[in-house]
Amino acid sequence: MRNRILMSWTAITLAVILSWSPVSMAQAPSRAGTVEQTAVDPEAAIKAAEAAAKAEDTASAKNWTPPRTAWGDPDVQGYWLTATYTPLQRPAALAGKAFYTEEEAFEAFKKAVEVDASVNPSTVHYDWKEYAMDGWQSPVRPNRRTSLIVDPEDGKLPPLTPEAQKRQAAARVAAQARNPQVGVQTLGNLYTRCVTGNNGGPMLRGGNPGSDSGAAGVTAEVQLVQIPGYALIVAQSNDDARIIPLDGRPHLPSNVRNYLGDSRGRWDGNTLVVETTNFTVPGTNFNGGSAATKLTERFTRIGPNTLRYEFTFDDPATWTRPWTAETILPRVDPPLYEFACHEQNYGLMNVVKGAQTREAEAATKKD
Amino acid sequence: MRNTIRLVGAIIAAVLLLVPLTAKAHHAFAAAFDENKPINLQGTVTKVELVNPHSWIWMDVKGPDGKVVNWGIEGGPPTNLFRNGITKSTLPVGSEIKVFAYQAKSGESKCVGVFVEYLDGRKVFMGGSAPGANGQTPAKK
16 A cells, blocks of 8 residues: 555656656747737737637637547646636626627726736735736636636625634634734735645636736646546646546545645546545635535646636535536646745745834834 | 754744744735835846746846945746746846836835836836836836
8 A cells, every 4th residue: 555655656756757847848938038019018918818719719619629648538738827807706797697709708808907907006916016927918818708606607606604604704803903904915824825825726716817816817827747547736826736546546534634635536528527625724715615615626628728627616614505617728838937935935024024114104103 | 963953943943833923915015015115226137036926136236326236126927927038048147127116115125126128128027007117207216
């Protein structure tokens, strides 16, 4: 048994190393010395995204057959971008409308990018105000869906259970007590402390990158790797990695808990289905979910450069019914970069010093 | 001896974990940087750190008094810079660049970059329409 585990880990380690080897790096396009218009001009980025969406629609429509691995499994491997401008929940103005027309989808995308590129700097996450931190500077694409949530049909999260309402209210009070100025965005969360990332499971949270701290806008690249009997999901954000056995073995005992849970996978036609349980809290900290969450994700190739990603939250301790979200992930160029979050965490020092400066100013005013 | 080192290491780790983190948001612009302190810098690149989640460019800037100060400019993740065409080879140490940025609240010589410009006028990073992101706002320091 121990040998089997050891061999599995060796195989997985090799797969990860190979996936990060110079072979992968060699695929990286050489753009040295040029300035990409799509990275500096929102209008150019909008046009490029529309063109990419149209090209992919055309390519996917021509009797496209999903590829298979050398050992015969459906092949969902690649580097995929989880950034999206589609909100998790359907806006009230779009009640009853689950899909845009293509034209409407492009228009909504254009508006979202323009807002992202022009929002008030004093009120938002600092990403877009920094160079190379906007969602539109990645190959994010328009989406025909008006919300990521597809079930319930109204595109909204189901009501919270009374227990969850109490739990979330207490969490808000605790966060405010830690720092009334920044509310819930405190160092108490695992992401800001470089423990887990934003794409471990589920791989995206929706919204408008740049203005919603829960949205995946940057470092939103995820790599899927397959070897016989296993799938691996490696997220760039904080190097979150999930190793997923596909051999039907049971979940770990319920007393073994992980930040990213315990994942088991299987094939349903061309779809990789991954069920994850055994979460710890606040590792699952998705809209206040509990450790009882069962997360079911479905990965399906639907075009040469598109992966459909669906996830279902079944968490009876938090929501009165399960809910499901769905989106498309565009393929992106490698590589992923290491997340040397702690090693390079000047940000933490700057935030602490900034807070000390602000506190000193406040003390002076009181005097 | 080895056990002592381990013990000391464990104590240090425990202390670090137990230190009450009274600091504020790691990822809120306003926590670390000041939108009321825009700044224009021109100088020579001394170090480029292409590291997630935030890259840093370090540059020597000569002030009006002739004194050279090393400034750190925070920016986006390397994957996004890569898509911009920015690698260590396109922004080598010794490059002369101009930067428009917002200074750290602490008053240190650190800032968050809105754009970086080569001296030939190519702007390589843009931050949308932040005040001065078009490069027109004269920054006062």
